[in-house]
Amino acid sequence: MDVDPTDSNNEDNCTTNTQRLIAENGGRCMSTQAMQSLYDLRQNNLLCDAIIRLHDGGVFHIHRAILSACSTYFRALFTTTLHSREKTDVLLPGVSSRTMNLLLEYAYLRSLEVTRENVCQLLITADYLSILGVLELCCDYLRENLAAENCIGVMKFAREHFCRGLEADAHRFVMRHFVQVAQRSDEVLNLPIEELRTLVGADELNVKSEEVVWELVLRWINHKPDARKAHIVELMKNIRLGLLDTQFFLENVKDHPYVTGNEACRPIIIETLKFLYDLEMITQKDGEIPTPEIARPRVPHEILFAIGGWSGGSPTNYMETYDTRADRWVKVEEVDQTGPRAYHGTAVVGFNIYVIGGFDGVDYFNSCRCFNAVTKVWREVAPMNARRCYVSVAVLNDMVYAMGGYDGYHRQNTAERYNYKRNQWSYIAPMFFQRSDASATTLNDKIYITGGFNGQECMSSAEVYDPETNQWTIITPMRSRRSGVSCISYHNCVYVIGGFNGISRMCSGEKYNPETDTWSPIPDMYNPRSNFAIEVIDDMIFAIGGFNGVTTIYRVECYDERTNEWYEATDMNIFRSALSACVIMGLPNVYDYIHKHRERLMEEKRQKLLALEVQRTQQQLMQRQQTNINNSVMLPALINQNHQNSQHQ
Template sequence: MREEQPPYKSSSVYNELRFEGKFCDAIIKVEDVEFPVHKIILCNCTPYFRALFTSWSDPDKQVFNIPGLSPEMMALIIDFAYTGSVSVTEENAVELLMAADQLNVMDIVKICSDFVGEQLCAENCVGIWQFTKVHLSPELRAKAFHYIISNFEQVVLQEEFLQLTVEELDDILERDDLNVQCESTAYEALIKWISHVPAEREQHLIALLSKVSAERYQPETNQWSLIASMHEQRSDASCTTLHSRIYICGGFNGNECLQTAECYNPETDQWTMISPMNSRRRGIGVIAYADHVFAVGGFDGNRRLRTAEAYNPQTNTWNLVSSMLTRRSNFGIEVINNRLFAVGGFNGFTTTFNVEYYDASTNRWFKACDMGIFRSALSCCVVSGHPNLSDYTIPRDSLTCLNVPEEAAEST
């Protein structure tokens, strides 16, 4: 068990008043349990409650229902807000981290992340890494991933390894620092993963083989060959293909968010730097749309972005387009029926379920039907044969039009 105290301490007087039920100006309700609280104390703990009390609700509202977490976790978070202390155990660490992430209580997220990080082993590192894709904890995610890379030969022997998604296995195999005694280990691990569910996974064999030792596989000649390295190291970037070229944009180089972008030509095996974007972006959404490469949203190192820009390969220029309705990073992006969809993500305060779409013909964003679940660090795909897009979009004539001055329409 661990009890932590962050750099600040709330007054014990407020805590006494809370237990006495005096001067409380709000009730937090979770399921059927009510917690009388002082708004000012919770606002000091997390921007989530500040937004809830000041922006998302009527000023006279007193009872606030909080979904998605248990009364026990809410009690721990409220106690933390008043006392600056929280008890983290093996039994509650993961659930508490999830609740703290939902409410953006970053001090508790860090405390729980540190605690869970100390429990890492070959049996649980994959599950913890997967967990941090949904519940943002960059430090824990990096620590779990480093453990997987450093102890890959032991991790492969565990049941959790077989539960990796194709995208996750791709991320692992492409690492130059993957710790294996010989290259055949990575190949054998890949075959083991595919053999676990061959009917579903055989289709990914060629794509994943191309990531082993950063080599490209030519099925016609049954040969492997190394491909050229990018000009910059980058993680948390995003890429797309347009006109037989691969474009990768933004990301993080370990020190700063990037605004650079580069293009790969598979015929010449060369990466070429293209014009930089107008903004630094990590957790960015990149997709080919309307014969352009669109770079949408992301995080610039200070805040989540609404801005979007489009790259024209013919002129090697980026041009700003209309900004999204919602700030977001680490979201899903896809094009269907000539509309660009932005799905979920993280808005700087919490994971979101909001969905919107962009129409290049009008250079406007429109609301779409929201998801039923909060999602971040997600992926999207288009499934053909389901022409039901109209079920998820709001008719434009049913939306209220707002005249937004150009100078306010977007600088962020």
């Protein structure tokens, strides 16, 4: 019996039929009452038509049809015509009574408790007996419990038992969480040289700094130094030494005893030094400069999307992505053909980007568009209940929240959330204050919204929403009024940056500690800005574009809490404000969104530096020309003044 998900009586049906129905893999159903009866018959050795014997002395009376239904091994064994008579007494080698009990429980009841202690033996036995349902359950268990400490072991175990999907997932986990694996895993120390070389040389290795790779290589060698130190050469060839900090390379790599004690390392050291020297003298080189293998950036695991905004006096649907490893912005061709929008919000659920509300210069939107970053298809989803330009958006537990905004007439205090499974928006409790041009973020399963404009003044107030109670709570106000502000959760605090205080655009920022309910300042950005995008990627806060009080900008900068400093990053391809940004992790088609010509990064940098030199030269020439003009105007006046002075004397 199938249950209609649209039936209004489903809840009652599910309650009354709990004893009768149990969902099996694939959405099919079976009678639990009948299967429980068969299970009871088996335990009492009633109507059984075969016996399974184990080497440890276990004897199990079973129904051949039941085992044949879930195992191709038993189906072949019990239905083959190769035997002179039916098989009714079977000896199974290599299976324990404890494991057999669990498998029989699954065969009859589709119930199985997988634990850390039994998962490996269950998987091995299920593979041997071709019980695919148990095999899948075991793979799911191992997949859900992957950790830095066990992922390499799971990957090797899956490979040995031809669980290709689990092996691929474990490999992706190793790549994505490589920093934790390198620092915490003991399994990595037992990898053979061939596997370690492949691991540290992978383009998909998720490392912000190659120092982590170097430290892992040393850790692996130090585990068995006498037998492994000779492998330093082939491992160094797979580290992107050219991406190391120059000082780190000179102090920690170049003169390391493993390196100086192996003559075969000299060419690698010379090549790296030559590259680092060329990097400083890049503008003095003739001809195109390729990017050597030792400096090719790896592939990022997070992709930042910047969507829409206001550019050149009108809204745009321009979309670009940021490749953190190559420090380049990449134009995305698959823009939303329904048109541009600005002052909107974006939210990510899975591989879907939801573009919410906004303004196109004429209309204030309640519409929502969805872009799937894998299929690259745009589609319309359910509209919000209210039009919301200058909207604040956050995601919590795969629910999209839209708060405040401006509908063309009023600043709003209403808020609503979107359930993508139902494609439905529903109102939540209203905020205490009307807010447009505010900013929201998620921290510790709560939503924080900060600042904004209420129609009369820029605001310093902030409040927090708890979905468990459907209540808003006012928190300590910020130190500054901020409209057109951006806020983001970062290292267990809410960071609020930039904005307009009613007088000027700001470069200041502050952070909120929810444990103490207090705000404290952070260092200023290089550029004042409001209505800009903000995201955390590579464990840094990126501030993107915006309006500086005079003009729209394409400047990008990033903040690292560890150094408590801002750094300049590569500018966007176009200048824009009122844009929105979001980050997607683990895209299977990540290569579609990164810099395609990684071998040309050095040449691109050289051309950019040469262009800057030409620009500086032209500015200096113009300054000299202006000085000459000023001198030609002032000189006759000075001569005349001197002549008059001499006559007077």
